[in-house]
Amino acid sequence: MSETRIALVTGANKGIGYEIAAGLGARGYTVGIGARDNERREAAVAKLRAAGVDAFGVPLDVTADDSATAAATLIEQRYGHLDALVNNAGITGGMPQEPTRVDVSIIRTVVETNVIGVIRVTNAMLPLLRRSAAPRIVNMSSSVGSLTRQSGAGGVTTTGPVAVAYAPSKSFLNAVTLQYAREFTGTAILINAACPGFVATDLNGFRGVRTPEQGAATAIRLAMLPDGGPTGGFFEDDGEVPW
Template sequence: MSEQHTTALVTGANKGIGYEIALGLGALGWSVGVGARHDGRREEAVERLRAAGVDAFGVPLDVTDDASTTAAARLIEERAGRLDVLVNNAGITGGMPQEPTRVDPDIIRTVVETNVLGVIRVTNALLPLLRRSASPRIVNMSSSVGSLTRQSGTDGELTTGPVAAAYSPSKTFLNAVTVQYTRELAGTNILINLACPGYVATDLNGFQGVRTPEQGAAIAVKLATLPDDGPTGKFFEDAGEVPW
């Protein structure tokens, strides 16, 4: 990225991978907005980040609410005048069961509302501020279970993840939407990519993951700091590109 004072917003940044992304970007000397809907947990995260030397500030943000995303954009505009990096990290897994023959359709609607429509809502609200940046970046946090290749086991490896008719398809949906953003934003200086953090121990999986949140955050930090000639419209994990 070009040399400048950089402002980033990370959604769902009060804990887990989102917090570690905020910490990693803050370690670069960036100003980082901690997007979260719960006031107490958001401000606690901001205090922890500041204690670690990060120029952090709280951004009240419910990604499922239009008024909340509009207010978040207004707050960032008043504070910084533009946004350089947006990391769409907020996500939910939904309730159980999620076998397609048993899942409650309302669970699917709820998961898609956050994991897909929430990303669209936040991205569109912040795009005017991103367009003011010299090197704007958007990172959408996906998952290995968003890969149809890995879900179907057609890459020669074992099928990844449990049977889940809400969470896994929501990440595949997010991948497809990101491709459409890439097509629409072609010819601009906005780079938008998908990050796969791996199986990280967070409350989303009952802390059963084998990677730490810090390890899971690394790929998002890498994509947020791509050079101006970096890739766009791709799906990455630490080892390289993820098959669609």
């Protein structure tokens, strides 16, 4: 087996995904830049290479089965295995999203990307991850995926706007992460959800208070967990996030 550590980050052509790729690359990983926009993907690869990162482009639309399969084939042909998968690609679906007024097609679209897309890509990459000595999967969630924080339970301040598509999609993703962790019991695969905090990206109109580099830190840490590290957890910089 090659000693080169290979990572794939979806939605990595900009924002938090780009910084996750940059951070893993700076730590010695060869990083696949997963993105569906050819021009933006290759621009990100060029920028990372100029910074000394061993990056390569991976055409990937997380909403398409054939695209996920082709991405796995590309990585298999080049490297034969995958050590870390960061499922970062996600959308909000646009606002407002009050449940009494939302178009249900928006909910379908958001879940297709934020949840089903993660399952689709993860399953496509699993044969490659199983060839790694220390496979790691990180699903990028959000504080709004915490039902505790959404409800204000236990005196916790409620977080985020009313968003019947985006927020529940992240709660769904957290639940999916737990189900994978249960299935992976007894294997070397560690899978966790990461909360980046309120990061200034185009996802929120750059209203966030954290930088993309700050938002990438927890995902990078989880992608590099040592053997025996946590699995089936939900983490942010300060520790575990309440479910």
